[in-house]
Amino acid sequence: MASMNMIQALNSAMDIMLGKDPSVVLMGEDVGYFGGVFRATEGLQRKYGEHRVIDTPIAEGGIVAAAIGMSVNGLRPVAEIQFADYIYPGFDQIVSELARIRYRSAGDFFAPVTIRTPCGGGIRGGQTHSQSPEGIFTHVSGIKVVMPSNPFDAKGLLITCIEDDDPVVFFEPKRLYNGPFDGDPNKPAVPWSAHAKGQVDEGYYKVPLGKADVVRAGAAVSIITYGTMVHVAAAAAAAMNVDAEIIDLRSLVPLDVDTICTSVKKTGRCVVAHEATRFSGFGAEILSIVQEECFWDLEAPIARVTGWDTPYPHAFEWEYFPGQARVQAALKSVMEPA
Amino acid sequence: MASMNMIQALNSAMDIMLGKDPSVVLMGEDVGYFGGVFRATEGLQRKYGEHRVIDTPIAEGGIVAAAIGMSVNGLRPVAEIQFADYIYPGFDQIVSELARIRYRSAGDFFAPVTIRTPCGGGIRGGQTHSQSPEGIFTHVSGIKVVMPSNPFDAKGLLITCIEDDDPVVFFEPKRLYNGPFDGDPNKPAVPWSAHAKGQVDEGYYKVPLGKADVVRAGAAVSIITYGTMVHVAAAAAAAMNVDAEIIDLRSLVPLDVDTICTSVKKTGRCVVAHEATRFSGFGAEILSIVQEECFWDLEAPIARVTGWDTPYPHAFEWEYFPGQARVQAALKSVMEPA
Amino acid sequence: MSNKSRLHLPHVPARPGETPDFSYVQQSPAGAVPRPEVNTRARDMLSLSTDLVRVLNDDGQAVGPWHPHLDAADLQVGLRHMLLTRLFDDRMQRIQRAGKISFYMRSLGEEAVSVAQGMALRPSDMLFPGYRNQGLQVVRGIPLVDLMSQLLSNTNDMCKGRQLPVMYHSRANNIFSISGNLATQFPQAVGWAMAAAIKGEDNVAATWIGEGSSAEADFHHGLLFASVYQAPVILNVVNNQWAISTFQGYAGGEQRSFAARGPGYGMAGIRVDGNDFLAVYAVTQWAAERARTGGGPTLIELVTYRGAAHSTSDDPARYRAKDDAEHWPLGDPILRLKAHLIKIGEWSEERHQALNAELEALVASSWKEAVAFGTMTEGPRLDADTMFEDVFKEMPRHLQRQQAALRQERS
Amino acid sequence: MSNKSRLHLPHVPARPGETPDFSYVQQSPAGAVPRPEVNTRARDMLSLSTDLVRVLNDDGQAVGPWHPHLDAADLQVGLRHMLLTRLFDDRMQRIQRAGKISFYMRSLGEEAVSVAQGMALRPSDMLFPGYRNQGLQVVRGIPLVDLMSQLLSNTNDMCKGRQLPVMYHSRANNIFSISGNLATQFPQAVGWAMAAAIKGEDNVAATWIGEGSSAEADFHHGLLFASVYQAPVILNVVNNQWAISTFQGYAGGEQRSFAARGPGYGMAGIRVDGNDFLAVYAVTQWAAERARTGGGPTLIELVTYRGAAHSTSDDPARYRAKDDAEHWPLGDPILRLKAHLIKIGEWSEERHQALNAELEALVASSWKEAVAFGTMTEGPRLDADTMFEDVFKEMPRHLQRQQAALRQERS
Ligand SMILES: Cc1ncc(C[n+]2csc(CCOP(=O)(O)OP(=O)(O)O)c2C)c(N)n1
Ligand SMILES: Cc1ncc(C[n+]2csc(CCOP(=O)(O)OP(=O)(O)O)c2C)c(N)n1
Numbered sequence A, B: 001m002a003s004m005n006m007i008q009a010l011n012s013a014m015d016i017m018l019g020k021d022p023s024v025v026l027m028g029e030d031v032g033y034f035g036g037v038f039r040a041t042e043g044l045q046r047k048y049g050e051h052r053v054i055d056t057p058i059a060e061g062g063i064v065a066a067a068i069g070m071s072v073n074g075l076r077p078v079a080e081i082q083f084a085d086y087i088y089p090g091f092d093q094i095v096s097e098l099a100r101i102r103y104r105s106a107g108d109f110f111a112p113v114t115i116r117t118p119c120g121g122g123i124r125g126g127q128t129h130s131q132s133p134e135g136i137f138t139h140v141s142g143i144k145v146v147m148p149s150n151p152f153d154a155k156g157l158l159i160t161c162i163e164d165d166d167p168v169v170f171f172e173p174k175r176l177y178n179g180p181f182d183g184d185p186n187k188p189a190v191p192w193s194a195h196a197k198g199q200v201d202e203g204y205y206k207v208p209l210g211k212a213d214v215v216r217a218g219a220a221v222s223i224i225t226y227g228t229m230v231h232v233a234a235a236a237a238a239a240m241n242v243d244a245e246i247i248d249l250r251s252l253v254p255l256d257v258d259t260i261c262t263s264v265k266k267t268g269r270c271v272v273a274h275e276a277t278r279f280s281g282f283g284a285e286i287l288s289i290v291q292e293e294c295f296w297d298l299e300a301p302i303a304r305v306t307g308w309d310t311p312y313p314h315a316f317e318w319e320y321f322p323g324q325a326r327v328q329a330a331l332k333s334v335m336e337p338a
Numbered sequence C, D: 001m002s003n004k005s006r007l008h009l010p011h012v013p014a015r016p017g018e019t020p021d022f023s024y025v026q027q028s029p030a031g032a033v034p035r036p037e038v039n040t041r042a043r044d045m046l047s048l049s050t051d052l053v054r055v056l057n058d059d060g061q062a063v064g065p066w067h068p069h070l071d072a073a074d075l076q077v078g079l080r081h082m083l084l085t086r087l088f089d090d091r092m093q094r095i096q097r098a099g100k101i102s103f104y105m106r107s108l109g110e111e112a113v114s115v116a117q118g119m120a121l122r123p124s125d126m127l128f129p130g131y132r133n134q135g136l137q138v139v140r141g142i143p144l145v146d147l148m149s150q151l152l153s154n155t156n157d158m159c160k161g162r163q164l165p166v167m168y169h170s171r172a173n174n175i176f177s178i179s180g181n182l183a184t185q186f187p188q189a190v191g192w193a194m195a196a197a198i199k200g201e202d203n204v205a206a207t208w209i210g211e212g213s214s215a216e217a218d219f220h221h222g223l224l225f226a227s228v229y230q231a232p233v234i235l236n237v238v239n240n241q242w243a244i245s246t247f248q249g250y251a252g253g254e255q256r257s258f259a260a261r262g263p264g265y266g267m268a269g270i271r272v273d274g275n276d277f278l279a280v281y282a283v284t285q286w287a288a289e290r291a292r293t294g295g296g297p298t299l300i301e302l303v304t305y306r307g308a309a310h311s312t313s314d315d316p317a318r319y320r321a322k323d324d325a326e327h328w329p330l331g332d333p334i335l336r337l338k339a340h341l342i343k344i345g346e347w348s349e350e351r352h353q354a355l356n357a358e359l360e361a362l363v364a365s366s367w368k369e370a371v372a373f374g375t376m377t378e379g380p381r382l383d384a385d386t387m388f389e390d391v392f393k394e395m396p397r398h399l400q401r402q403q404a405a406l407r408q409e410r411s
C-alpha cells in the first residue's frame, strides 16, 4: 500500500499494464515525452519507449480511428483525450465504429480500446474545460462508461478496462485528481493522503465493472451518484445529519441496478446526483430505472441534483456546480415531500 | 389546402421560405441538382438557382461548419444531413460551436442554422440508415430539437425553425415520409392523402415550437410520444380499446411540460414511447419530469416503450421496432400494475 | 440574389440530355510516365500525382516502365476474377429487382481496381475495403455462397443479419468489416499499419475510399497519421467521377487530382488509369514494396467510371447523361485485359465464352446453395434471440432483460 | 517489443539539455522569392508553398518583389501595435502569476503575424482569430480595458463571464468569438466567405490556426470547402513550431511544409517568414487582393516561434531546450521592424524608449480602469442570474425554473 493521488494511481495502472502486456500502448496529445498535461503518463515513455507511449497529432478523430485500427491488429491502445470537452471530434469514430465493430462483424472483429479523458469542472476551466458528457455515451449501445471517484478505484477500474475486450470511455473527474472535494472551494484543499481510498496497492489488482460501491450504508435515503458528487453528497448528508446510503456507481455501463434497487427498496427515498447538465443527463436514466423497479417502495418523488442546462460559465463556476446546498435542497425535498 | 405527403410538405416549406427570404439557402449532399435522395429539395435548385440550393462535398462536419459561418454572415442555412446516422461527423461543430455561439458571445453572435435529417427505421436500412439519435441532442444546451409526425406539422414546424434565431436539429422520421404507419409492416401502406394531417395549407403558416399536440384526448392513460410512434401508439391503444390521451410532443427542446403534466395529472397513468434505444434515451427525461412533477398523481409506474439497446439489425428490423405489441404490453402494465 | 452571386460552383460536364464530355480527364499516353525506384523521396516524384500511369495502349499492348510482366496465367486469373465479379453483380442486381434481397451495389466498370490491387497484395496484408470492392472478396476466395448469404441476412450470414447487404467481412481472409459510414475505415487502416510497424511485422494495410468520400474528415486523418508515422499502408481513392448524384468536382477534383493530396502531406501520390489492369497492378505492387521496405505510405488515385447506378435505390438518369459510361475515355477494364490477352496469344473469344458460361453457372449454383440457408421470406431464419449478442462480449443485465422481453412479445 | 518496432516517429530537434538546432527550417534569402500576379493559377506557382517569402534582410533593408513599400507612418503604427501587444502580454502574464486572473496566453515572438495581417486587411473583412492573435484585437482598436475586462470576467466583460480568458470577440469590429475548441473556426470562416460571395459582397474572411491544430478535421474541411467554392478567404497556419509539448513534426511538418497542403487541394499556398513584418504584410495583401478579385482562397503558412510557454498552465522547460527561442533563426519581429525603421531613418532608440514608456503607461492605466469593473474577488460582480441567458434567444421554461432554483439556493 502506498499513498497515491488519482493521477499517481492512474499512472501506476498504466505502468503495470505496459509492463505486463506487450500489446498495451498509450497514445494521445502530449502524453509521450511530456507525460500529459495532467501528468498521468509521466515517466512512462522513458520507461517503455517511444513506440509504446506515443505522442499524436491534435486530431481526436484520428486518435480514436488509429486506436481502433491498432486494436484490430492485436494491440490494446489506451488513448487519452486531453479534455472530455474535446472528445467530440472523435465522436463519430466512437459511436459509429468503436461501439459497433463487434456487433456488425458478429464478433469476428472487436476493438479493445480504452479512452481516458478528464472531465468535470471546478478548476476554473470555463465552458470548454469543464464538461461532463458521460450521459451521451451511455446512450450509445456497445460502449462501456466508467467514472471513478477515488485513487483506489481509479487504478483497479483502469486495469480492468484495459484488459476488457470491449471498448470503454473512462472519465476522470479532474477536480478529484489531487484530493477528494466536498464542493466547497473556499475550504483548504484536502489531499488524498488523508483519505482511505488514497491508500493504493502498488501491484496489480482489479475493480470490476458493473459493481457499484456502497460508500456509506444508511437507512433514510439512497443517494445514487458517481465521480466528484460522491464526496459532495456525502458531505451534504453528513452536514444535514441524514442517515443516507450513498452509492458510488463507478461504472454507468454496465450499471449495477441490483445495488441501486436494493438500496431504494430499503430506504424508500432516492436522490440522484451528478455534475453534468440535467436535461437528458444520465440522472434521468437512473431515475427512470428506479421509478420502474421501485415504484411501490417510493415514499417521495425521486429528486435529481445536477448542473444547470447551460454551458459551464467561467465566472459562475460555483453557481453552476451542484454543491452541498443543492444536494441538501434535494434531500430535504425527498425527506419531507411537500 | 392540398394533399401532401411529408416530403412534399417539407419541400413546400423550403420553397416558401426561399421565396420569402433571400437569406435562406439550402445545402447538403445531393440536395441541389438531384433534389435529395429522399427528394425533399426537388425542383428547388432549378427554381432558385445554384447559389441558393447548394450541393456540398460529403463532409458533414464541413457542412455544419460552413452553415455556421454563413449564418454569422447573415444567411439562414437549412442544411440536410442525408441520414441521421451520418450526423456524427458534424457532432463537434453542432455541440461545441452551433449550440454555443450565442452563449459564449453573450448574444453578440448567433447562428440561425436549421439541420434537417431523416431518422428512424422501417425501411430496411440496417444499422446505419435507421438510427434515432435525437436523445443525444436534447442533452446539449443551446440546440432546439424537433420531430414532426405528419405533413401538416412538418411544414409548419420547419418554417418556424427556419425563422427561429436559434439553431435547430429537425428530425424527419423517414418511415412517415409517404404515409402514417401503425407499426405493422404487413398491412398495405396507407398514404397521407387518407389522413387529415395530410391536408396541408399551400401557403405560409407556422406551428410553434414548445407546444405539444394532443392527438387524442382520453381519460385512462397518457401516452407521451413523438414521430413514428405517435401512430403506432394510437393504433395500439385503439386495438386494446383503451381511452388513451395521446400527446405528440413535436418539439423535444423546448419541451411542453405543461401539456404533459396536465394530462398525467388527469389520467394518473403514463406511457412514454419512442423508437430510439432505451438506455439514456429521451424517454428517460420525459419519465423523469413526469415523476418529479406528477408523483402524487401516479397510480402505476410510468412505462417506457422503446427500441432495444442494440444497433438496429437489418434482419430483425421488426423485432427491433417498438410495434403495437410492445406498446400494448406497456399499456397493460400501466393499466393493471402487478 | 443569385444574380449577384460570385460563389464558384464546380462545373459538371454533362447533365441529362447533354452530350457526354470527358475532356476534363487529364491523360498521359500509355508507357509515358516514368517509374521511380520504390524508395524515391515523395518530393522527388511529384509529377506522378498529376500524370496518369498507363500500361495498356489502344492496340492492347503492354508498354513502358510500369509493365509488370505478369505471367499469362496470372492475367487469366485476373480476367476470371473480374468477369466473375461482374456476373455476380449482374445477377445480384436482378435478384434485388425481383425483391429477393433488400439492396445491392454494383462495381460495373471498376472491376480492375479491386481485382488487380487484391492480386498485387499478399494474403497476410490487411484489407479495409469499401462497399464497391467486391472484387477483393473474389480475389481472396470468399465463396460466393457466403457473399450471397450476407446479402440474404440468412443463417449462413457472416454478419448474423446485422448489416445491410454488401457489408461483408472475413477475419480468416484478412478482410475487415465494411462500415455503412463513409470513410471511417481509412484512418483505421493506418492504425492497423502502425500496429504492424510497432510489432515489427512487414504486413501492409490497404484501404479504399470513393472520391466523394474523400471529403470526409477521416480521409484527412488517414493521410496525416500515415504521413507522420510513415505507416506501411496503401491509401486508395477510387475516383469513379460520381458520388451518387454529385460530380467529383464537388470533392475538390476540379482544382487538382486527388493523388496530389498525397504530396501535400509529404507522401507519395500516384494517379493511375483504374481501368488498366496492368497499370493498377504495377502501381499497387510498387506501393506495397515501398511500404514493406520502410518507404512509408502511398496515396493512389484510381481513375475510373461508375458504370452503373450508385445502388439499387438510385436512378442516374436523373442527374447524368444516359450514355455517359459508353463515352468514358478509359474504356472497360475487362474488355481491355481480354484484348491484351488475345493480342499476346493467350486468350480467345471461344475461351472467353466458355469462361463466361462456367462463371454464370457458378453464380447460379451458388445462389441455389445460398437460399437453402434461408431467404428474407422462406426457409430457415436466424433466431431473433441473437440480436442481443455481440453488443458486448458478455451480455449485460439490461440486454438479457430486453432479450427476455422480446421473447415474450413474440410468444 | 520496442526493439523490433519499425514505426517512424518524427525527429524533435532539441529536448531539455540538448543544443537548440534549427537547421530543419528551410529558408530562402530575403528578396529571392518571385511575386506572381495575384490572379496566377495555383498550379503555376507551386514553389511559393515551399520557399520562404522574406523582405527584410539581415541588414534591416527591405528588398525584392514582395517589398510592400509602406509609408513610414504605417510601419510606425505596426511597430506600435506589436509593442503594445507584447507589453500587454507581459503585464497580463504577471497579473495571472499574482492570481488576479485565472489564465493567460502570450503571443511573444509572434506579434508580426497578427499585427501585419490585421493591417493588411480592411475593417469590413471578417476575422476568425485563434487564442494567440491578440494583435488583431489591438489592430482593430479594441480598448485594452475591454480585453482586460474579459480576462477578469467582470461587469464590463463582452462575454458576460462565460468564456475563459483571451476568448474575446467584437461584433462591431468584425472579430468573431474565439472558441476553446481548436480549429473549429477555420471552416466557419470559409462559410462566412461563401456567404459573402453568395451575396455578391467583396469582403474577405481571414482565419488563423496553429500548426498543431492543423491536424484537426476542421483544417481539412476548411481547405476543401474553400477550394471547391473558391471562397474569398485567407487561411493562415501559424507555425510556431510547438503545440504545447508537441513538435510540429507531429502535425506533418517533418515531411513537407504546411503551406504545401494548399496546392494539394488545388489552392495557392505561400510560406512566409512570420517574423518579417513586411513580408507578412505583403503576402496577406496579395492574398486579400486575390480573394477580392475572384482568385479564390490562399493558404498562408507563417513560420515563427512560440517564444513563451504555451499558457500560464505550462512549463516549456520540461520539453524543450531552455534557450531555444534565442536561437530561432528568424529573429524577433519587433526588433527586426525597429531595426528597419532606424535603417531608413524613421525611428530611433530614443523614440522607441518613449513609445515603450507611453505604452506601458497605457497598459497600467487600462488595468486600473478595468479592475473598477470588478475583479475575481472584489468590486462589482456580474449577476449570477445572467448565466441562464443567451443559451437560447428566449429563456425556455426549464431554464427559468433553474434560474429561480439558483436564486433560492443562494438566498
Ligand atoms: C458519413 C456518411 N455520409 C453520407 C453517406 C451517404 N452516402 C452513401 S454512398 C454516398 C456517395 C459516396 O460516393 P463515393 O465516395 O464517390 O463512392 P462511390 O459510391 O462512387 O463508389 C453517400 C453520400 C454515408 N453512407 N456516410
Ligand atoms: C479540440 C481540441 N483538442 C485539444 C485541445 C487542447 N489544446 C489547447 S491548445 C493546444 C495546442 C495547440 O497548438 P497549436 O495549434 O500549434 O497552437 P499554438 O498554441 O502553438 O499557438 C491543445 C492540444 C483543444 N483546446 N481543443
Ligand SMILES: [Mg+2]
Pocket: C210, C211, C212, C238, C239, C240, C241, C242, C243, C244, C306
Ligand atoms: Mg465515387
Ligand SMILES: [Mg+2]
Pocket: D210, D211, D212, D238, D239, D240, D241, D242, D243, D244, D306
Ligand atoms: Mg503551434
